[in-house]
Amino acid sequence: MSFHSKKEQIQALREQGFVVVPGLVPVERCEEMKRVAQRQLNEAAAPVEFEADLQYPGAPSSRHAPGGKTVRRLLDAYARDRSFAEWATAPEIRGWMELYFGEEPRLSRAHHNCMMTKHPAYGSLTGWHRDVRYWSFERDDLVSVWLALGNENVDNGALWFVPGSHTAAFTGERFDEAKFFRSDLEENQAWIRAAVSPELKAGDVVFFHCNTLHSAGKNISDQVKFSLVYTYHGASNVPLPGTRSAAKPEIAF
Numbered sequence: 084m085s086f087h088s089k090k091e092q093i094q095a096l097r098e099q100g101f102v103v104v105p106g107l108v109p110v111e112r113c114e115e116m117k118r119v120a121q122r123q124l125n126e127a128a129a130p131v132e133f134e135a136d137l138q139y140p141g142a143p144s145s146r147h148a149p150g151g152k153t154v155r156r157l158l159d160a161y162a163r164d165r166s167f168a169e170w171a172t173a174p175e176i177r178g179w180m181e182l183y184f185g186e187e188p189r190l191s192r193a194h195h196n197c198m199m200t201k202h203p204a205y206g207s208l209t210g211w212h213r214d215v216r217y218w219s220f221e222r223d224d225l226v227s228v229w230l231a232l233g234n235e236n237v238d239n240g241a242l243w244f245v246p247g248s249h250t251a252a253f254t255g256e257r258f259d260e261a262k263f264f265r266s267d268l269e270e271n272q273a274w275i276r277a278a279v280s281p282e283l284k285a286g287d288v289v290f291f292h293c294n295t296l297h298s299a300g301k302n303i304s305d306q307v308k309f310s311l312v313y314t315y316h317g318a319s320n321v322p323l324p325g326t327r328s329a330a331k332p333e334i335a336f
Contacts, residue, residue, distance in 0.1 A: 100249035100295035139207035152206030172336035182319035211264035219326035
């Protein structure tokens with residue numbers, strides 16, 4: 084379902100925890116950013132995160148194992164290239180976030196702020212989780228923006244979302260020690276069965292709430308999938324001092 088106005092999009096986000104906005108970025112601009120990302124990936128240009136470091140299901144056992152140098156994320160996307168930074172602070176993003184938060188937005192450089200590179204073969208799957216599990220802000224009200232730089236579907240590891248999960252009051256035992264939503268619990272399985280995986284094309288954007296349960300499968304295609312991801316919050320919702328969320332200066336725009 085397409086929502087044509089920002090108000091409709093924001094209402095959909097509030098109700099279901101995510102919303103897809105098709106064609107928000109021109110394909111030519113996506114291709115330019117993808118070329119930059121591919122070059123930086125080929126160079127393994129620091130800072131990067133390797134699949135082996137996370138040890139998610141399907142990841143290489145170590146950096147010395149086959150596929151051990153598979154990059155999962157090109158980190159600090161905001162500082163990596165002007166085209167990435169321009170999208171992060173684009174007028175359409177500012178307008179959207181101002182309307183959602185009701186105040187000036189801030190771009191977090193401590194969370195997401197990366198180019199996701201999901202590889203065939205050694206790209207791991209990501210279990211069900213809420214992003215806010217490791218974030219420390221005065222309020223759990225942040226929105227992530229996921230820009231597809233090419234087609235995304237279940238075959239190349241697209242995102243899955245559980246509609247309405249952002250407002251659910253799950254107790255601690257519903258998650259494991261790493262704060263992943265436990266798929267072995269019957270009460271959790273009912274939520275997981277309701278998940279949907281929107282197909283995306285280059286230039287499509289997903290806005291999703293930090294409490295929305297989501298996951299991503301493995302990439303069984305033969306091409307690396309590139310996605311640019313940023314996270315925003317309102318100016319009054321400050322990161323807690325001394326936490327990872329406050330580790331990098333934020334961007335006002």
